Amino acid sequence: MTEQVSLSVGPAIEAGDAARAELYVLLGTLLAGPPDEAILEMLLEIDAGESDATPMTAIWQSLQTAAREADPEQLAEEYFKLFIGLGRGELVPYASFYIHGFLMEKVLASLRNELHQLGFELQEGVSEPEDHVAALCETMGMIISESGLSLEEQSAFFQTYIASWMGPFFAELSDAESADFYRAVARLGQQFLEIESQYLSMQM
């Protein structure tokens, strides 16, 4: 029996925003490390909808197919090759790298300042910088569910720390030589970014 997959949110928020927040946290979870059996099982339990529904439907179905065929050991190897590697992985999943070409650059300092103002801080024992793709997805989920920021403010954070580099990141992930399961994750990320861009731009 697998452990129950879980996610925590703060104050009650509207249903659409809860869905946005949860998808950000799901992406963060998938990008933080290779998914375990509980996560894979959770992916399979999502109702992907009818085949002709929306672009997201096909993407969910692809992700479910990838999850169904996934082997945890192979997933761990795939994750290692993509994001860690010997020396470095195929991708360097940090905003600083995509925006400035180096790690620990200005965008990270700016992000840390924003997180401080929001009252967010790293959990004990976390060594990854806050501009890791998974951390930023998690942060955006928290901003939606807990910060009380307006949609205009959410949009500003999204543009500065997410839209500014995650499009190229997901495109490279989709094309990465070692990507198999993560190709489906990349497509989910690409489509979701597009939806968020449209949605948040309508609020400006």
Added chain:
Amino acid sequence: MKKDKTHFTADRRMFLKGAAVAGGAAALTAASASGLVEPAAKVSPEAAPATADKTASKGYHETQHIKDYYRILRS
């Protein structure tokens, strides 16, 4: 059997903690990721009960931006 909704009950976060979390995060059976697939069938604003209790509806009420979001998802 497919679930209409995914039940999330505890903390999944790995990186950050925030004031709101420290203050007591609520477990939520939310729209879940699947809410982004068929929003109209699950949690559409139009389907919200007109007689919903005002207190209970604090976390869910019809607004233009939620309508906009569902319209994009259906496009």
